[in-house]
Amino acid sequence: MEIIRDMFTERDQNCILNMQVEEGLDRDVVYWSKENTCVYSVKSAYNLLQVMKGYVVPGDDESIWRKLWKIKAPPKALNMVWRALSNNLPTIVQLRGKQVQVNQICPICQEYDETILHSIISCKFASSCRTIVFAGYRMGEHNSFANWFNTVLSSGSQTTKEEIGSVCWLIWRARNKFVWNRKATSVNRVVQLKAAQVMSTSALLQPGYVGDGAVIWVKPQRDTIKVTVDAAVFEDREEVAIGLVARDYTGDLVHAHTRVFKVRSRVQMRSPSGQVIESCRRILRRRNNIVLHFINRSTNNVAHQLARVAYLYPDRNFDRESIPIEVMNCIVGDCYN
Numbered sequence: 001m002e003i004i005r006d007m008f009t010e011r012d013q014n015c016i017l018n019m020q021v022e023e024g025l026d027r028d029v030v031y032w033s034k035e036n037t038c039v040y041s042v043k044s045a046y047n048l049l050q051v052m053k054g055y056v057v058p059g060d061d062e063s064i065w066r067k068l069w070k071i072k073a074p075p076k077a078l079n080m081v082w083r084a085l086s087n088n089l090p091t092i093v094q095l096r097g098k099q100v101q102v103n104q105i106c107p108i109c110q111e112y113d114e115t116i117l118h119s120i121i122s123c124k125f126a127s128s129c130r131t132i133v134f135a136g137y138r139m140g141e142h143n144s145f146a147n148w149f150n151t152v153l154s155s156g157s158q159t160t161k162e163e164i165g166s167v168c169w170l171i172w173r174a175r176n177k178f179v180w181n182r183k184a185t186s187v188n189r190v191v192q193l194k195a196a197q198v199m200s201t202s203a204l205l206q207p208g209y210v211g212d213g214a215v216i217w218v219k220p221q222r223d224t225i226k227v228t229v230d231a232a233v234f235e236d237r238e239e240v241a242i243g244l245v246a247r248d249y250t251g252d253l254v255h256a257h258t259r260v261f262k263v264r265s266r267v268q269m270r271s272p273s274g275q276v277i278e279s280c281r282r283i284l285r286r287r288n289n290i291v292l293h294f295i296n297r298s299t300n301n302v303a304h305q306l307a308r309v310a311y312l313y314p315d316r317n318f319d320r321e322s323i324p325i326e327v328m329n330c331i332v333g334d335c336y337n
């Protein structure tokens, strides 16, 4: 009691003296709070040290990982951010940490050590890219990449949150191009690439999109025929096959066709790619009621299946009665997805 009165202010003395002490506990116990079992482990101590240095470790802050995987960005961009957050992005300082003897000055600005934070965030090149892409959003000062990334995810606008993964990846890609190929990328080029990537990502993530980049097959409009084409290569048979499927607005098969070419046949092909493309152009010029789109494999399942089995039915025409059953199953599947 004397000690408490000597050492603490009146407010703290009252707090301490009002604390309920559990009866029956006769001595204090030392325990390790970083494990559920309260028993010390090297892994949890390592994770604690990483957190103290400002890095994020798996299991420490689950919410950042959940937020990361929700970002709408290409998987390669999310993978790069994940490596940066886990302190595993191979910057020069990281390589030095693994006993690789290299000069650790940033190869781009030649001014500071190339840490993960520096190469993606604070290097002049990186910060110019971000300033243009996220004009008006102040990033502030941060002591680690994880700290910075967490702040962006909690306080950035919806657009900033959605695009931040792609921007980090483009900055890292520009850095790699410079280090490995000695090719410099301009800030404007990064900004252009970012715009293109955001467009293609949103097209990929939008289910049922009917034009370029569609990811699921959708029925064409009434009075329109949709034709899908795919090719398959049969290496062991030295053959290339093409499957072509025409379907109406109900999703029903109108016509299907296969064509098989011998890759190393001595017979000269009458339609090498250049001529095929030129005749397509001629047809398109003559008719203005045909529209061409690039679509994803997931949208093109029927033509893909037909091309895969084309070697069994080379150079054939099909209707609803004669179409191979595995292809018919895909046609029905498309109508119910």
Ligand SMILES: [Zn+2]
Pocket (backbone or CB within 6 Å): 106, 107, 108, 109, 110, 111, 112, 118, 119, 122, 123, 124, 125
């Ligand atoms: Zn730099």
